[in-house]
Amino acid sequence: AxxxxxxxxxxxxxxxxxxxxxxxxxxxxxxxxxxxxxxxxHEWMVAQRKLVSEGSAIAKALDYSLKRWEALTRYLDDGHVPIDNNWVENQIRPWAIGRANWLFADSLRAGQRAAAIMSLLRSAQLNGHEPHAYLKDVLTRLPTHRASDVATLLPHRWQPTVAVA
Structure with missing residues (x-):
């Protein structure tokens, strides 16, 4: 390596x-x-693959990369495509790490609710909002908010009321 x-x-x-x-x-x-x-x-990887024993961890790693070479080098042909997906990985890491911690949900329905809340909070963060302030404001407004206007409370449309803390 x-x-x-x-x-x-x-x-x-x-x-x-x-x-x-x-x-x-x-x-x-x-x-x-x-x-x-x-x-x-690529040439180096092909040469190395010939030198390592079949079934070894290095052989598996080389095979994995060589089989996906076109996808791994796609960024060369499009200036909009990043070299890696690190940004996305960093965005989802807190949720992936916490997955085991959320097994307490106890039921599918509770897990679905937890996933909805986590998605909402993460969306608020990605839209530049402080999650606690966003959720507090939305939950305060929700009981008196018109159902036909609920989309205005979504993170990408939300406008905080005055004195949100």
Whole structure:
């Protein structure tokens, strides 16, 4: 694995340079500089695969990457596509980690309710709202809010009332 790290370091160095560019400029930079690194990495992986024993952990890791090579390098052809999905992974990590902690729900219905509340709170965060203030305001308004207007309380449309704390 240590032998592969310089390839990844080079690709991420190129991405750091590309992050301020427009999508088409980023695509051109990737094609001229990152594609040769990816091609060299692919060749190295194919060569390494021939050297490792069948069924080993390294063989499985190489097979996994080689079978998905087209998907792994798709970012080279589209300046809008990020090199990795780290942002998404970081967004869902708190929920993935907490999954085991939420087994206390005790029933499918309780689990569905917990999932709905967690989704609502996370959506509030992603829309720039402080979750406690959002939920407090929405739950305070809800009993007197018109049912036909409930969509205005969704995180992407919510406007806090004065003195929300």
């Amino acid at each position: 240590a032998l592969a790290l310089p390839f990844f370091a080079a690709l991420y160095d190129i991405e750091r340079e590309a992050q301020t560019l427009e999508a088409e400029e980023r695509r051109r930079l990737r094609q001229s500089r990152a594609k040769p690194v990816c091609d060299a990495l």
